[in-house]
Amino acid sequence: MSESTENKTSKPGVFSMVMSVLAAFLGVQTEKNRQRDFQHGSPKAYIIIGVILTILFVFGLVGLVNLVMAIAA
Numbered sequence: 001m002s003e004s005t006e007n008k009t010s011k012p013g014v015f016s017m018v019m020s021v022l023a024a025f026l027g028v029q030t031e032k033n034r035q036r037d038f039q040h041g042s043p044k045a046y047i048i049i050g051v052i053l054t055i056l057f058v059f060g061l062v063g064l065v066n067l068v069m070a071i072a073a
Contacts, residue, residue, distance in 0.1 A: 011040045021049045025057075 012020065020037050023029040029037075037046065 012036060017041060017045055017049055018053070021046060021053055024050075025053070 017037075020029060020033055020041075023033070
């Protein structure tokens with residue numbers, strides 16, 4: 001089976017979905033990956049991963065601000 005056929009029939013894995021969401025956060029998603037995500041990926045999975053990563057990002061920023069404020073005080 002050729003590589004292009006495998007890409008068309010295989011669903012993206014969890015790591016691939018996380019990387020796609022991170023690329024979407026930065027706005028650097030490739031057209032090939034975007035097409036794969038829309039054809040084979042479950043929107044529900046991408047939404048859940050996006051919400052989780054957004055929450056982690058917010059908690060990371062809050063933690064960083066608290067750390068800087070503690071050092072500055």
